[in-house]
Amino acid sequence: MSAVDATLDRLAFIRAHTRLLPVPHAPEISLHVAEEATELWQKTEDELATIGLPPPFWAFAWAGGQALARYILDHPETVRTKRVLDFASGSGLVAIAAAKAGATQVIAADIDAFAAAAVWLNAQANGVSIEARLDDLIGLDQGWDVILAGDICYERELAAQVIDWLSGLSQRGATVLIGDPGRSYLPRDRLAEVATYQVPVTRALEDAEIKKSSVWRLAGEKR
Template identity: 50%
Template structure:
């Protein structure tokens, strides 16, 4: 499952956390031979995206947001936000993703940081979503899931670096960070990234 070469590295914006990340200076589709195949998701989990980094930094600086709560990290990717929530003393943290390799990577990264994650969670009290508004097909589905969680009483925090499909009208800005990112991945060395709370 993990045939992408990675190394355990500190997260640039949250060096308290280390993740198994790609070390070569490559973009996402360089790891798929330059192709997108709908049956095999690209290895999003092999990178630490700006939105997840911002959520992790925010939680580590404000542990009361997660402490004692049941937390769901939606579209977890590498698991960075889930790991931060667990480090903050969350009662239970679940990491979910449509890609089973991402869930496996999140568990592997959690173990490297001395925390454990669950695979699912009913009625979370806090929902985290980092960098989930990256395409016109994914954004409406993510919005619907987050709105449903909010209606059920969960606090919803999103990390977004201005991906273009982010429904800003549904959120209020909590804080912003300038997040270091791999240049081959983002075509820049840093992204201004907001942590947003759903209204």
Template identity: 50%
Template sequence: MTDLADAFVRLHARLAPVPLTPEIVLHQADEPIGLWELTEGQFRSEQPPPFWAFAWAGGQGLARYVLDNPSVVAGRRVLDVACGSGLVGIAAALSGAASVRAVDIDPLSIAAVSVNAAANGVTVTADLADILDGPADADVVLAGDVFYSQAFATRMFGFLRRARKAGADAYAGDPGRAFRPGAAGTEVASYEVPTTMALESVTTKQTSVWRLP
């Protein structure tokens, strides 16, 4: 299915710069509803919206932080968890990470990471897996816009906390989602991130990057 999924991504999402990180280009959809309907067929995902087709605000903020602070990832093994388009992992690769692994449960996300990494001239290993109940196996864990539901936020925060206890650094980009844990850590950066009315019902989202304690 890989070649077919790659072709689907290229057909339904056009390559364009990311608003907050214009040095990165991604295959992005113009609007979510039509693409959501398309993914109800052969490419139906367990995740209702096509997360891989948009540069979500939390991911943009985290990617900007990594690009502006390359020492966070330089020479280190990086994990981009619930990676969506692969934006954050690509930012890490561009910033000198020793290796970047991007993980998601959506096959189309894995395809998107592959074509997006190639478009930016970097190497990102993309894996289709649910790893939230296991170890991180990384030096740095990056999570962009992952607190959008109670159940997922709870699992993700537990994973990030375990990664920290095992010695990894962990960062989360979040635009004020309802389920961001109160103990998310130290805010290390804040950005006004351009977005669209179709995605967020606003044109900008105040987005923070948090370093877990």
């Protein structure tokens, strides 16, 4: 299968198994999301796991991402005229918020090709321009002014690796903001809380219908 055919297949799968709906805590943005979380998760495993693809994180508006998107929309000066990286972008929710808030350039990076396709679809649906990159950027520094990351602290090793990398970017002067509802491996001792929200979420994926979710800045960051 050619790269073009594979991309078209991914776009068709997303269109077939999602609906374009407003994000609960950022209704200015609409995303292609799964209405039945468990069903799509199972379908992805059944139909796609044989070719080694990760779970469909791109099909949901996660609590940390919603909090971060809300913060960016309410504080557009954070990203306005800046070069922005949305790391582990998933659906592209936070990247779309940054583009709407006036960022000069927005890169949405993820290692899942389905996420890259979802970002493209969602950017089109919201009338913004975003560069979707299928890359693992951990350890790299390409001069971004602002780095945004939602829901990245759900695995111990990944969280430690990403926070160390983001700390380096912060030390050279980048603004680093993390959206998180209190995942297990969130390093609170290295973070300063800047905003907190009560975010509606999908109970099939979380342990509640409302998750207290915060936006965090790396402590000691240069201003």
